[in-house]
Amino acid sequence: MTAPAAQARSVTKRFARGAAPALDAVSLIVATGQITGLVGPDGAGKTTLIRVLAGLLRPESGEVEALGAAPGVRAEDVGYMPQRFGLYEDLSVLQNLNLYAELRGLPPAEHAATFERLMHFTDLKRFQNRPAGKLSGGMKQKLGLACALVRTPRLLLLDEPSVGVDPVSRRELWSMVGALVGEGIGVLWSTAYLDEAERCASVCLLNEGKVLFSGPPVDLTARVAGRVQRLDDFDGGSRARLSELLARPDITDATIHGRSLILVTARDAPPLDPTSLGAGPRARLSPAAPRFEDGFVDILDRKSSGTSALAATYAEAPRGGGPAIEAKALTKRFGDFTAAEDITLNVAPGEIFGLLGPNGAGKSTTFKMLCGLLTPTSGSGAVAGRGFAEAGPAARARLGYMAQKFSLYGDLSVAQNLAFFAGAYGLVGARARDRSRELVEIFDLHRYLPVNAGTLPLGYKQRLALACAVMHEPPVLFLDEPTSGVDPIIRREFWSHINGLVERGVAVLVTTHFMEEAEYCDRIALVYRARVIATGAPDELRAQAARNTGRTDPTMEDAFVALIEAADRAREATDLAA
Amino acid sequence: MITLNLRRLAALMVKEAIQIRRDPSTLLIAFVLPVILLFLFGYGVSLDTARTRVGLSIQDDSAAARGLAESYRRSRWFDVARTGSVIGLRQDLVAGRIRAILVIPTDFGRSIAAGAPKPIEIVTDGSNPNTANFVAGYAEGVRAAWAGTPPPPVTLITRFWFNPELRSRFFLVPGSIAIVMSMIGSLLTALVVAREWERGTIEAVFATPISMAEFLISKLAPYFILALVSMTICATLAVTVFGVPFRGSPLALLAVSSAFLAPALGLGLLISAATKNQFVASQVALLSAFLPALLLSGFVFEIASMPKPIQWLTMILPARYFIPCLSTVFLAGDLWAVLLPNILAMLGFGAALFALAFRFTRKRLD
Numbered sequence: 001m002t003a004p005a006a007q008a009r010s011v012t013k014r015f016a017r018g019a020a021p022a023l024d025a026v027s028l029i030v031a032t033g034q035i036t037g038l039v040g041p042d043g044a045g046k047t048t049l050i051r052v053l054a055g056l057l058r059p060e061s062g063e064v065e066a067l068g069a070a071p072g073v074r075a076e077d078v079g080y081m082p083q084r085f086g087l088y089e090d091l092s093v094l095q096n097l098n099l100y101a102e103l104r105g106l107p108p109a110e111h112a113a114t115f116e117r118l119m120h121f122t123d124l125k126r127f128q129n130r131p132a133g134k135l136s137g138g139m140k141q142k143l144g145l146a147c148a149l150v151r152t153p154r155l156l157l158l159d160e161p162s163v164g165v166d167p168v169s170r171r172e173l174w175s176m177v178g179a180l181v182g183e184g185i186g187v188l189w190s191t192a193y194l195d196e197a198e199r200c201a202s203v204c205l206l207n208e209g210k211v212l213f214s215g216p217p218v219d220l221t222a223r224v225a226g227r228v229q230r231l232d233d234f235d236g237g238s239r240a241r242l243s244e245l246l247a248r249p250d251i252t253d254a255t256i257h258g259r260s261l262i263l264v265t266a267r268d269a270p271p272l273d274p275t276s277l278g279a280g281p282r283a284r285l286s287p288a289a290p291r292f293e294d295g296f297v298d299i300l301d302r303k304s305s306g307t308s309a310l311a312a313t314y315a316e317a318p319r320g321g322g323p324a325i326e327a328k329a330l331t332k333r334f335g336d337f338t339a340a341e342d343i344t345l346n347v348a349p350g351e352i353f354g355l356l357g358p359n360g361a362g363k364s365t366t367f368k369m370l371c372g373l374l375t376p377t378s379g380s381g382a383v384a385g386r387g388f389a390e391a392g393p394a395a396r397a398r399l400g401y402m403a404q405k406f407s408l409y410g411d412l413s414v415a416q417n418l419a420f421f422a423g424a425y426g427l428v429g430a431r432a433r434d435r436s437r438e439l440v441e442i443f444d445l446h447r448y449l450p451v452n453a454g455t456l457p458l459g460y461k462q463r464l465a466l467a468c469a470v471m472h473e474p475p476v477l478f479l480d481e482p483t484s485g486v487d488p489i490i491r492r493e494f495w496s497h498i499n500g501l502v503e504r505g506v507a508v509l510v511t512t513h514f515m516e517e518a519e520y521c522d523r524i525a526l527v528y529r530a531r532v533i534a535t536g537a538p539d540e541l542r543a544q545a546a547r548n549t550g551r552t553d554p555t556m557e558d559a560f561v562a563l564i565e566a567a568d569r570a571r572e573a574t575d576l577a578a
Numbered sequence: 579m580i581t582l583n584l585r586r587l588a589a590l591m592v593k594e595a596i597q598i599r600r601d602p603s604t605l606l607i608a609f610v611l612p613v614i615l616l617f618l619f620g621y622g623v624s625l626d627t628a629r630t631r632v633g634l635s636i637q638d639d640s641a642a643a644r645g646l647a648e649s650y651r652r653s654r655w656f657d658v659a660r661t662g663s664v665i666g667l668r669q670d671l672v673a674g675r676i677r678a679i680l681v682i683p684t685d686f687g688r689s690i691a692a693g694a695p696k697p698i699e700i701v702t703d704g705s706n707p708n709t710a711n712f713v714a715g716y717a718e719g720v721r722a723a724w725a726g727t728p729p730p731p732v733t734l735i736t737r738f739w740f741n742p743e744l745r746s747r748f749f750l751v752p753g754s755i756a757i758v759m760s761m762i763g764s765l766l767t768a769l770v771v772a773r774e775w776e777r778g779t780i781e782a783v784f785a786t787p788i789s790m791a792e793f794l795i796s797k798l799a800p801y802f803i804l805a806l807v808s809m810t811i812c813a814t815l816a817v818t819v820f821g822v823p824f825r826g827s828p829l830a831l832l833a834v835s836s837a838f839l840a841p842a843l844g845l846g847l848l849i850s851a852a853t854k855n856q857f858v859a860s861q862v863a864l865l866s867a868f869l870p871a872l873l874l875s876g877f878v879f880e881i882a883s884m885p886k887p888i889q890w891l892t893m894i895l896p897a898r899y900f901i902p903c904l905s906t907v908f909l910a911g912d913l914w915a916v917l918l919p920n921i922l923a924m925l926g927f928g929a930a931l932f933a934l935a936f937r938f939t940r941k942r943l944d
Contacts, residue, residue, distance in 0.1 A: 015944070054785045056943045072941070075787040086782020088593060090600040095593070102589030103786040131600070147782070157785075 003068060005155040005186025006030040006053050011062035013048055022048045024209040025062070029202075030155065030188045034181055037200030037217070038190035039292075041487045043458050044206040046190040047083060050159045053188065054080045067155055076104050079153030083160050085144030089133030093124050093143055096132055097150055104151040118146040121176060137360050138169030145176065156180065156187045163192060166358035166528065167515075167557045168564050174199065193514070194293045194488070195557070205296065207487055212299050220295035224264055229272060230288040231261040235280030239499040245277065246306025246496075253297045254306070255492070257519050258539035264294050293516070297488050304492035309442045310470065311500025317475035317507070319349045322385055324476050324507030325370060330379035332365050339365040341530045343379070347507045349475065352498065355511040356518050356560070357527035363511040364404070364480060366527070370509065371401055371478050383476050397426070400474040404481045406465035410454025414445055414464055417453050418471075425472035439467040459490040466497065477501065479510040483517060495520050515556040526563055533567040581789045590788070590796030594770075598800060607765055608804045612758045612812050619754030620747065620820050629657040630713055633667035633676040640687020646698070649724040650680060655716045664701075671703055678702040678713040695725075751820045752904035753877040755812045757868070759835070760897045762808050763842025764849065764867035766801045768859040771850035771939065784941050794936060798843055802836075805843065809835045816908065826907035830917060834903035837921040840928025841896040842867065848931055851939040871897035899923045 007030065013023040023045045030036045030053075038046050051057040052064055055072025067074040080086075087096055097115050106114060119125040122142040127135065132143060141161055148156060158177070162170040174196075177187055189200065197203045198217050205213040205220070213220050234241055238256050245254045245261065250269035255262045263285075265272055274285045317324075323346035330343040340362040347353040355363045368374040370381045372395060380387055386395035408417050418439065422432035440446060443463040448456060453464060462482070469477065479498070483491040498520070502508055510521065518524050518538055525535045534541060538556060545559035546552065548566065598604045636647050651658050659676050660667060667679045681699035689696040700717045702710035774780040783793070813831060816822045845867055853859040873879065874888065875897035881889055892898050899920040906916050 051781075051943060055941075056781060056784055058942060058944065075785060078785065080782060080785035082778055082781040082785075084778035084781075086779050088597065088779055089777070090597045091593060095596060099589050099593050100782075100786065103586055103783065103788055105583075105586070105787060108585075144782075 002032055004029045005032045006066040006157075006188065007064075008049065008053065008059075009063045011049070011052060011059045011064060013045075013052065013057060013059045021060075021209050023052070023059070026204075026206070026209070026211050027062075028188075028204045028211070028214070030186045031202065032154070032186040033184045034201035035177060035187045035189050035199070037197045037203040038188055038206065039192075039194065039197040039200075039203055040206035040212075041192055041458075042484060043208075045209040046192075046206055047159055049206070050080075050157050050188065050190055053155075054078065054157055074154075076151060077154045079148035079151075079156040081144045081148040081156075081158045081161055083163070085140050085147075087132040087140060087144055087147065090131055092129045092131055093119070093135070094128045096143060096147055100147040101150045106151045114150060118149060122146045137358065138165045138172075141165050141169060141173060142176075145173065149180070152183070152185070154185060156185050158187065158189045160190050160192065162196065163513075166361070166564060167561045169358075171561065192484075194296060195291070195515070195555070197292045203292075205299070207300070213295070217292055217295075220299065221290040221292060222295075224290045224294045224298050226287070227265045227267070227269075228288045228290040228294055229263050229265070229285045230257070231263055231274070231277070231279065232259070232284055232286070233280075234261070234277070234283040237503075239503060241279060243306045243496065243499065246304065252303055253294065253492075255519065258537065258542065262288055262294075264290075264298065293488055297492075300487065300489050302489045304489055304496055306496050308497040308500030310439075310466075310497045311504055313438065314470070314501055314504050314506070315473040315475075317349055317505030319505050323347060324349045324351075324384055325353070325509055326382045327366070327370055328380050330366060330369050330376045330381055332362075332369060332374060333377045338530050340369070343369075343525075343527075343532055345525055345532070345535065347509055349507050350502055350505045351523070352502055352508045352510065352521045354518050354521035354524040355509070355527055356513070356515070356524050356556075357511075358513060361527045362530040363527050367478060367480055367509070367511055371399055372396055397472070398474055399476040399478055400469035400472070401478045402465050402469040402480065402482055404484075406461050408453040408461065408465055408468065411452060413450050413452055414456070415449045417464060417468060421468035421471050427472060435471060439471070443467050459486050462486055462490065462494060466494065470501070475506055477506055477508045479508060481511055481513070483512075484514070491517075515560065518556050526560055528564050528567055529571075531567075534563045582791055582795075583787075583789070586788050587792045587796060590792060591800055594796055594800045598804065604766065604769075604804070607762060607769075608808050609811065611765075612762055612808045613815065615758045615761070616751070616754060616812055616815055619757070620751050620815075629655060630678070630709065630716075631657045631659040631676045632678045632680055632713065632717075633660040633662070633670055634658045635662060635664045635667055635679060635681045637684045638682055638686040640690075642687040642690045643682045646682055646686075646721065646724050649720055650717075653716070653720045655720070668701075671701065674703075677706075677709050678717070680717055747820060748822050748909060749905060750877075751816045751822045752908045753875075753901050755809070755816060756838070756875065756897050756900040756904055757871050757877055758812060759805065759809060759838065759900070760842055760871035761864070761868040763801075763805050763839050764846035764863040765860060766805060767797060767843045767846030768849045768853075768863040769846075769856050770797050770801070771847065772854055772856045772859040775854040776856055781943065784943070790936060790939060790941055793941075794847065794932075794939065797847060801843060801846075802839055805839050806832075806835060809839075822908055824908055825911040827912050830907050830912045830914075831904075834900065834907060834917060834921060834924075837924040837928070838896060838900040838903070840925055841931050844928050844931030844935060845896075847935040848938060851935050870895055874898070875901055877901055894927070896924050896927050 008026060008028045010025040010027055011023050012021050012025055014021045026045065026049060028049065038049065040046055048057060052059050053066055053071055064071050067077055091099065094115065097118065101111055101114065119128060122145065124139065124143060127139065132140060135143060145161065161173055177189065181187060200217060202215060203217045204211055238259065238261060242254050242256055242261060245251050245263060250266050251263055252266050253264040272285055274283045277283060325347040327343050327345050330340060332340045343366050345353065355366060357363050365374065369376045383395045384398040409420065412420065418436045422436055427435055440449065445464065448460055453461065456464065483494055498508055512518065521538065523535060523537050524541065525532045541559045542554050542556065545554045545562040548562050551558060634647055634650060636643055650656055660670055664679060664681060667676065670676045671679055679701040681701065683696050683699060686696050698721060700714055702713050704710050817824050846863055849862045850859050853862060874892045874895055881892050903917050903920045906913050
């Protein structure tokens, strides 16, 4: 066996004395000639570990080796692409390449040929004189990769290269890196997308600074082999059914997948009998391929309850009488840049509607127009039947908003945050006290009451953010990237609250760039380059993709890719015609 | 150990040059800010005494009293804005319309004739002691001149060297160049490393084989040249617009400016490395470079009249050494005996600041 490209042995790193370790005795081997996945939610320690391997951080204890030497020593043979790509925005594509070529000591004679090859490889030749700051997210990512490859490295460290970029670019990136592996390069690829883990030869699964699993991804999915089943044609709503099934001791995990449910049974449990599930006479079970995420949940060995104490006491939202959220041809332009164009959608009470799309596609802009934070250039929006133009504050009082990165006051304690939001939503006196106490109970925030919100573990931050958003029991909820960075169990718990609220008639609009999260939605709109390119139930969109591409059982991402390609073709056709 | 690879260094400097050209804020700091500040200091600050507005209360009708009053009216120090009774003028004094009341008392002419002149009364606004002293002194001077005091046996003829007309602008403009350059120099470098931190580019660059010395030199050299251009603009303005004489040589000016830029750029670099944030870095640069240079360098307040501990504090201020250098080069000439010790002091501080910046910017993120 050849020596690994890089390895870490029981590395521990803390950023402040007495703080929880960002890395806790982490060991990792990056073998040559393959992609090693570094997988885990945000804050798991992925970036810290990559920076240690790049020689940018010094570990507190443990041994690290990159290309047989201390990190940083063989820097010219290490390609490193940081999360923000490390590009100089004022420099053109070619100037960026040239800078990194010189810094890595690429012989000048090889410059021209290398740049030619890399620009061909990344398809950036057309843009070689454009400043990097004016490239799209996907193009920046490719240029970042090209800069890391400018002198063919023996070790390639990629820190979340695919986060937030559109799925088409993401696939292209995978095939590019896949091509490099054949040349004997050792690649470390970090990602928060669990589906990417399955494409790696070997995986290191990190959670809260600890290695949960290390080895080929099939070994993790093997833990749940034979225990994953798909339930189809059941009676009743999938959300209510999900909640019921999760209450059974022999089922450890259950998720919604369009109109189906994916069930994971407990280890050593007898096979499930479809008739015993109480899901109606037509219900049928079929074996399903275990996903990496199922293995992750199994290894975490916690179970989400599936029921929501929050929903149990929540005010029943009025149903009937028109859509809860309505957007009519919303358009927003910033100068000559169109951030959102002709967005039309409506969300009924008791419905979850998802806006799915890459970063910069226009999700957040649409979102902000709908909750009255941005004035549309044209078009109109209404929440609970009230348009923002005529009744801004009244409309806003009827919605709860959970912003990206959880807009909490980090310097206020949990109790102070709750008190502040109670006041902001107009709850006073005994009512504010009772509601806060109730929410503390529901979200189990007792022991954190005096703790500053900024220092809470991410899962608790998310709970607190949700608690603040539902303080006034609004019939409409806006959730902007609500579960980014939390582990799958916490995500499931979050969604069981949302599912519960929806059962009580609450309308939910959610944005996400996680394809899996789209499965929780009744309907989704795919947003791409400022436009909605498709709307429908997850199953419908998948079926559409199956028809267009001929694939059987395509994933949500397959569907998105197919639709983006169709949209791009249509756009090119109109551009040609014009 | 310090390693330098010239190809890498050149690549980094080219990058910096492209960024400077594309980033309007850098050019604004280097070329526009000094002009604005120099005009503000050049025209806005003056330590010369203009004609002070006073009130005159003449309580005597004699020829002597009218003569003295006329002397005050014609004095180049006073502008007799009002006349009237003391009671009336008092209002004007309180309102700040006049700075003093000169009272020529009753029987003034008769007492003169009798050979025992009555003293005149001078009421000044003590809330501004400088002006009060000044008015009192000059009012007495005018009176003495009017009375035709017999010439003393020894005549004192005062000559002011280097600035014979004692125009404060001649001192203030070179001084303000020092203040302006303190700010420009530190601000330029304070932003550049912090910007790399903010935009996350530092991570990618630090993961390449570059050495710390290459990185820091690439952050200094382009801004050194930029700052020398600002300096040239300032010096040209001083001579052409403000009419300050230039009695030294361009070489001496280059030498003292270069020496001064060492600590100024070094301070900026240190701030940048320590703060890692452009906003904080610019605030710290203003507080640590501009304010002390303005207040403690001897530009406005005489160092010799400061309390001892503050005087010691001024010793570590590069601008304190730069101001005498500039005044010398502009007003006196290439007096190397004056310039050299100051140049050495500035270079010393520069070296110390570079060493600190070098220690602070490690090739690591923690």
